[in-house]
Amino acid sequence: MVAAVARNGVIGNGPDIPWRIPGEQAEFKKLTMGHVLLMGRTTYDSIGRPLPGRTTIVLTRDPAWAAEGVLVAHGIDDALALAATLPGDVMVVGGAQVYAAALPVATEQVISEVPLSPEGDVHYPAYDPDAWLEASREVFDGYERVRLVRAADRL
Template sequence: MSKRIVMVAAVARNRVIGNGPDIPWKIPGEQAEFKRLTTGHTLVIGRTTYESIGRPLPGRTTIVLTRSPTWSADGVLVTHSFFDALSRAALLPGEVVVAGGAQVYAEAMPFASEQIISEVPVSPPGDAFYPEIDPAAWEVVEREPREGYERVTWLRRERM
């Protein structure tokens, strides 16, 4: 695939990204930053993440991954594998932005070229975790302190 694949997530110190359908923190401005980063692009998200949002996000094309052959929702494209999602995204506007949940992030990690992580300085209980970032494969290229979190940009190191 010639399009960049960017993973965008808010991640706690203990790698928690969610607890049931909820994000276990509220940080003013962080969701606005998510909107800024993703508008105009194609979002790839899992069904549970989509259902926790409850609607397609404006200004973005949304591809929802699900194992259910009968699941559908108005205003989104549905695929049943990460590779199908990438194939559809290749024909759509903007970059491919992977925005959760845990399983989708794990599937996207080997293909992503960039990760934009909001590091949240808490360790809440949760049942969804962001995958480990291998420092041999990734390097931090930018770290921006924000109110209540740090925005960290990781780029994939050159593959040997």
């Protein structure tokens, strides 16, 4: 799972990210290039297109929804099964409902900790911090990127 999360847990305000941090999106691109991005339809709509160099799977409940250049799944289990057939790691990139659905099976979280508390109506799901170990932390201008691994996966 890959997310930018504010101090107050906000990840979005409607379809928008409520901050602009120079360089954070470039780091997201480096991290995700060549991998499979799993996202909800609202997240996809906010981006507006498949991101180059990555395979996109859109999770939606709408059986008629389609977009050129993306794969579609209608449940988290189907999305993960489809992603497992593709080259690259599976990276869940939003939104909140998709994060919440994927969290129980996630083995890693890459969180850009944003030291702000913006207004927002979309939040990253709560998780048990004791179930995760900090594997690395990188300090960038305006945020820190923390890589967490599920505690059982580290042993």
